Amino acid sequence: MKMSQKTIQQEEQERLNAALQDIEAQLRAIGPRYTGNDFTEQMLDLQREERKNRLEVARREPYFGRIDFQELTNDGKGDAGEPKPLYIGKAGVAKNGGNELLVIDWRAPAASMFYSFTGGDDPAGYASPDGEVSGYVHLKRNFMIRNGEIVRLVDSYVRGQEEGAVSDEFLLYRLGENKDNKLRDIVSTIQGEQDRIIRAERNKALFIQGVAGSGKTTVALHRLAFLLYQYEGRIRAERMIIFAPNRMFLDYISGVLPELGVGDIGQTTFADWALELLEHSVRLSDPSETMAYWFEEKRTKEEIEQSSGRWKGSLAFKDAIDRRLAELQGSIVPDTAFVPLDGFTLKPETMREWYETDYGEETVMVKRDRLASRIKRWLESELKHRGVADKKKRSAAMAKLNSYVKRIPAFTALQLYASLFKGKTALPDVPKSLAKATSERLGSGLAGAEDLAPLAYIQLKLYGLKVPPFDHIVIDEAQDYSPFQLETLRLCQRTPSMTVLGDLQQGIHAYAGIQSWNELMDLFPDGDTDFFELNRSYRSTMEIIDFANVILGGMTGGVKPAVPVFRSGDPVRTEPAAEDNWLQSVASTVTEWQASGSYDTISVIGRTARECEEIHRYLLSQGLESSLVQSKQLTYGGGLTVVPVYLSKGLEFDAVLIADAGSRNYETIDAKLLYVGCTRALHKLKLLYRGERTPLLEGWEG
Numbered sequence: 280m281k282m283s284q285k286t287i288q289q290e291e292q293e294r295l296n297a298a299l300q301d302i303e304a305q306l307r308a309i310g311p312r313y314t315g316n317d318f319t320e321q322m323l324d325l326q327r328e329e330r331k332n333r334l335e336v337a338r339r340e341p342y343f344g345r346i347d348f349q350e351l352t353n354d355g356k357g358d359a360g361e362p363k364p365l366y367i368g369k370a371g372v373a374k375n376g377g378n379e380l381l382v383i384d385w386r387a388p389a390a391s392m393f394y395s396f397t398g399g400d401d402p403a404g405y406a407s408p409d410g411e412v413s414g415y416v417h418l419k420r421n422f423m424i425r426n427g428e429i430v431r432l433v434d435s436y437v438r439g440q441e442e443g444a445v446s447d448e449f450l451l452y453r454l455g456e457n458k459d460n461k462l463r464d465i466v467s468t469i470q471g472e473q474d475r476i477i478r479a480e481r482n483k484a485l486f487i488q489g490v491a492g493s494g495k496t497t498v499a500l501h502r503l504a505f506l507l508y509q510y511e512g513r514i515r516a517e518r519m520i521i522f523a524p525n526r527m528f529l530d531y532i533s534g535v536l537p538e539l540g541v542g543d544i545g546q547t548t549f550a551d552w553a554l555e556l557l558e559h560s561v562r563l564s565d566p567s568e569t570m571a572y573w574f575e576e577k578r579t580k581e582e583i584e585q586s587s588g589r590w591k592g593s594l595a596f597k598d599a600i601d602r603r604l605a606e607l608q609g610s611i612v613p614d615t616a617f618v619p620l621d622g623f624t625l626k627p628e629t630m631r632e633w634y635e636t637d638y639g640e641e642t643v644m645v646k647r648d649r650l651a652s653r654i655k656r657w658l659e660s661e662l663k664h665r666g667v668a669d670k671k672k673r674s675a676a677m678a679k680l681n682s683y684v685k686r687i688p689a690f691t692a693l694q695l696y697a698s699l700f701k702g703k704t705a706l707p708d709v710p711k712s713l714a715k716a717t718s719e720r721l722g723s724g725l726a727g728a729e730d731l732a733p734l735a736y737i738q739l740k741l742y743g744l745k746v747p748p749f750d751h752i753v754i755d756e757a758q759d760y761s762p763f764q765l766e767t768l769r770l771c772q773r774t775p776s777m778t779v780l781g782d783l784q785q786g787i788h789a790y791a792g793i794q795s796w797n798e799l800m801d802l803f804p805d806g807d808t809d810f811f812e813l814n815r816s817y818r819s820t821m822e823i824i825d826f827a828n829v830i831l832g833g834m835t836g837g838v839k840p841a842v843p844v845f846r847s848g849d850p851v852r853t854e855p856a857a858e859d860n861w862l863q864s865v866a867s868t869v870t871e872w873q874a875s876g877s878y879d880t881i882s883v884i885g886r887t888a889r890e891c892e893e894i895h896r897y898l899l900s901q902g903l904e905s906s907l908v909q910s911k912q913l914t915y916g917g918g919l920t921v922v923p924v925y926l927s928k929g930l931e932f933d934a935v936l937i938a939d940a941g942s943r944n945y946e947t948i949d950a951k952l953l954y955v956g957c958t959r960a961l962h963k964l965k966l967l968y969r970g971e972r973t974p975l976l977e978g979w980e981g
């Protein structure tokens with residue numbers, strides 16, 4: 280067996296050498312860049328550059344998989360040919376000077392079998408542009424190639440061998456690796472359930488509920504790469520956009536798309552996007568104050584449920600705004616005639632006709648401005664036709680025009696929004712304290728995060744979107760979105776094409792987000808949505824997931840425990856720490872972990888920013904270099920970090936120490952927070968606690 284494995288490896292290495300030589304030759308043949316002015320040459324040059332980029336990706340790691348497929352012709356009635364090996368890589372490469380493929384792109388239809396095939400003797404297949412193709416898979420092989428050498432080769436399926444099912448060996452090996460400061464692509468080990476989401480139909484709003492570590496973020500990014508490949512020429516990277524919770528998270532995920540050879544996709548936060556849409560007519564009030572309000576002090580369930588964020592994020596509020604917009608719409612066309620001079624009359628009916636028929640689909644303020652210009656043009660042409668030359672008369676008419684047009688209502692989004700909270704125009708059912716706080720804030724040129732969706736919505740309704748509509752929108756951590764936020768983004772597309780992902784079990788911003796996916800899915804007509812669930816968690820060891828599931832057990836509602844991949848590691852430990860040597864315990868755990876050399880990224884997760892500052896100072900005083908993550912952070916550096924639990928969402932670390940899982944920090948209501956913290960760990964998890972251990976771990980022994 281060993282011998283034959285060696286020959287297989289040698290054989291594959293020879294093939295690899297040949298492929299690399301071919302790729303090198305193709306790269307050498309691409310000449311220098313064209314710098315002249317000829318348009319056709321410039322276009323050809325761009326194509327050569329793209330090809331060069333693909334070849335360079337392929338040179339680094341030409342392929343990661345091989346699947347041997349024996350295609351059945353004529354619906355399986357014809358003769359089966361010889362099994363043909365297909366090598367699968369990040370970029371497709373044709374053989375030098377020919378059409379034959381050296382490597383097929385992982386996104387190509389035939390490559391889908393590499394991911395969807397689960398084993399067994401039955402025919403497998405894939406959908407090609409010419410119809411279904413079926414046949415037999417004879418081999419599924421995974422490679423890891425580094426610097427032109429095959430460093431690992433695993434056959435996860437060989438036809439005729441006893442096991443029959445595709446083995447997880449290669450996946451487990453990849454999952455066992457340490458992580459650095461960036462999320463990575465998973466092309467070599469995408470799982471069937473993830474592949475279905477990646478390749479799902481384009482014109483849908485896809486909702487993905489996935490447990491912590493199920494690969495949601497990763498899958499959404501791969502889906503973007505897939506869509507660009509599959510609908511080449513029809514959708515453009517510049518018209519795709521990713522919404523993530525904060526800048527640091529965007530930095531953390533920023534490596535994946537370039538690794539997949541995809542550039543130019545916009546990446547933003549909802550706040551940044553909304554502020555830009557509003558042309559920075561307001562500033563955002565400090566988000567760390569919101570965080571501090573909700574996370575630094577204890578808040579009750581009632582406070583959360585009656586939060587201003589939930590009120591302003593509701594569809595009831597949107598409906599109230601719609602009614603106000605309709606009133607505004609109804610008051611645009613003046614109901615008195617315009618009479619600039621004796622005998623000159625422009626009737627309201629004429630204006631109404633212009634407004635309603637000629638400017639049809641435009642937004643309110645655009646229509647309003649058109650109407651105003653049309654009235655002006657009407658006056659000019661009347662003056663001309665009737666030969667009014669008298670300067671005095673002309674300027675009197677113009678003065679009348681100006682005052683007439685001024686009376687046609689015009690609003691900025693901010694003015695209209697402010698009017699909902701203040702004075703006679705205030706909405707009748709706004710809670711008083713909320714109206715007061717909002718008015719004060721707006722009065723000083725500030726908007727809270729919760730004001731941005733309504734403001735952006737009003738802006739879109741009044742002035743429209745000034746850039747082309749989005750071809751595809753990705754929303755990560757969507758459980759923290761309000762229906763109003765999603766509705767606002769929905770206005771930015773002609774047909775829905777979205778990937779909306781999150782985990783209700785990690786919905787720690789309940790004061791702003793949703794409690795069930797239906798709150799968001801109901802915004803779309805039936806048939807425009809699809810729902811996927813991912814319950815397997817790939818990030819953490821079985822021990823960590825089983826432990827996190829205990830915390831989940833303390834939550835109410837239909838909780839779904841995460842299903843681990845069979846990857847075993849160290850047991851999870853909880854350990855009491857006395858008040859006076861708690862910080863020493865934190866430091867000594869970190870020192871021990873660092874000394875073991877087993878972990879590249881380590882995080883100490885604290886309950887509040889204050890607690891984290893204290894830990895950070897102490898670690899520094901002990902000579903332990905670490906970085907403290909704060910809410911305005913733009914980048915994530917890896918190594919040793921101290922991070923407040925509510926900012927750790929989305930990130931992951933080889934080893935996690937929950938600094939204090941005492942009952943003072945995590946009461947029953949804080950289950951989601953502790954769950955988020957614990958599910959950040961890949962290989963190692965430990966919890967220290969001062970005083971009583973959190974009631975969330977009642978019944979857990981360890």
Ligand SMILES: Nc1ncnc2c1ncn2[C@@H]1O[C@H](COP(=O)(O)OP(=O)(O)OP(=O)(O)O)[C@@H](O)[C@H]1O
Pocket residue numbers: 450453454463464465468469470473489490491492493494495496497498782785817818928929930931958
């Ligand atoms: N098929 C896979 N092969 C290898 N690694 C995978 C696979 N799927 C997910 N992972 C890894 O699991 C980890 C979690 O992925 P990701 O962060 O995308 O999950 P998530 O569902 O967004 O998590 P969370 O909700 O906790 O933020 C990452 O390290 C990712 O590389």
